[in-house]
Amino acid sequence: MTMKGGPQMVQGWVDAGFKGVREAFEQVVKSQPLPVGQQLAVHVHGRRVVDLWAGPGVDGDSLTGVFxxxxxxxxxxxxxxxxxxxxxxxxxxxxxxxEFAQAGKGEITLRSLLAHQAGLVGVPDEFTVEELADDRLLAERLAAQAPYWRPxxxxxYHGLVIAALTGEVVRRATGRSLQDWWEHKVRRPHALDxxxxxxxxxxxxxxxxxxAPEEPAPAGGAPEEPGKLVAIAFSTRYLPDLSVFPNFRRTRELGQGSAGGVASAxxxxxxxAAACSGLDGSAPLLTADTTAxxxxxxxxxxxxxxxxxxxFALGFQLFGDRFPRLGPDAYGHGGAAGAIAFASPxxxxxxxxxxxxxxxPGAADEENALLIGSVLDGL
Structure with missing residues (x-):
């Protein structure tokens, strides 16, 4: 079903009972000061019930950087x-x-690393854009780096490096990259974009x-006057405009695990849905104990x-405080452009x-609050 969305067209469909989601999405599209490619997808118990999109040249199969x-x-x-x-x-x-044990890091556990407690947010001279795209290179340099606080x-927030660090643990333990595991264990079996x-x-x-329209280029959601650690964590010397990061082919090709993914909603x-409910009749990927x-x-x-x-939880953000109607178990991760994705078991x-x-600044949370509220009303 299609309908007008201000200067853009809202396209796609919603299942019975979710008409309010379509109306909320139309409102979000109308509110944009400049044309934006936007997509919204929702599953309930593994079945897609919302599939909407808008924007110049955008369809439901369009892919973009999701940070x-x-x-x-x-x-x-x-x-x-x-x-x-x-x-x-x-x-x-x-x-x-x-090699990670260098510079006093020998006692850091995988749990502490996943909880952003390791103090290993970057290097003093910062990473170039080319370096940031390559998780293996990031891991090699960070192995020699001393923590910026006592772990x-x-x-x-290890914003641009956390998955390089956890991914190197995966590679050392299994002989396969995190990206390879994702492709063969999750993405390909479920045909996920x-x-x-x-x-x-x-x-x-x-x-x-x-x-962002008429705003200074964001630096990873940092304060207006970045401190030393913000500049190091987001390599602002080499990447003053974070929005361009996935626009480099090298970033997309290597699939940098912290901020280089490309996807559709x-x-x-x-x-x-595959993680918490299962798709196409399959069992959920995560057990209740693992999820907890x-x-x-x-x-x-x-x-x-x-x-x-x-x-922070372990590698995931929790959204119950940010969007209280979701309850405490909603886990996932947001992205710098305003994307949010989560599951509520x-x-x-x-x-x-x-x-x-x-x-x-702040607009994406307002958009998501409206959209999430409409989804919950539909439920």
Whole structure:
């Protein structure tokens, strides 16, 4: 079903009972000061009930850079390997990756690393854009780096490097990259348009990401006057405009696990549906015990990188505080352009909202609050 959406057209469909979601999406589309590629997909108990999109040249199959939504894919892989007994959360990282023990990091556990407590957010001279695209190179350089705080005593968002670190643990323990595990254990079996490494044949479907309208280029959601750790964590010397990061072919090709994923809303929502409810009659990828372990708050308080009040589970963000109607079990990850993706096991809900332009500060949360509220009303 199609209908007018201001200067754009809202296209797609909603299942019976979710008409309000379509109306909310139309309202979001109308509110944009500049044309934006936008997609919304929702699954309930593994069945897609919402599939909407809008924007110039956009359809339901369009792909764009999803920034930190990529971390959800990366850490679903880690959760599955923990579930299978391949990884142990309470073993030290150095027991898998001996070089990591340099500079006083020998006692950091995988659990502490996933909770953003390791103090290893970057390097003093910052990473170039070419380096940031390559998780293997990031891991090699970070292995020699001293932590910026005593591990376990504080936490700070490892925004562009967390999946390079956890991914190197995966590679050392299994001989296969995190990206390879994602492709063969999750993406390909479920035919998901959510890539950690975009094949060149799919490049014609890629929608470039743009900066926020009439706003300074964002630096990863950092405070207006970045401190030392913010600049290091987001390599602002070499990447003052974070919006361009997935627009480099090298980023998309290598599938950088922290911020280099490429996806559609359909693909991301499908991944979370597979994780919490199962797709096409399959069992959920994550057991209830694994989900409970990975969605328990491990870090809470002031993030020493961003200076904001925050909290982290293990590799995932929790959305109950941000969107209280969801309840405490909603886990997933947001992305810098305003994307949000999550699963709520209690509701059997998987949600993904993806946009191809950075939003003005605060606007994306307002958009998602409206869309999530309409989904919950439909439920």
């Amino acid at each position: 930190s939504v990529s971390k959800g894919a990366a850490h679903l892989v880690v959760a599955l390997l923990v579930q299978d007994g391949v990884l142990d959360l309470d073993r030290t990282v150095a027991s898998y990756w001996p 376990g005593t504080a936490f700070g 959510f890539y950690l490494g975009l094949p060149e044949t799919l490049e014609p479907r890629y929608l470039p990401v743009g900066p 359909r693909g991301v929502a499908g991944a979370y 372990e990975f969605t328990r708050i491990h870090s809470q308080g002031v993030d020493v990188v961003t200076g904001f009040e925050s909290h 209690a509701l059997g809900l998987a949600y993904a909202y993806v946009r191809s332009r950075f939003s003005a």
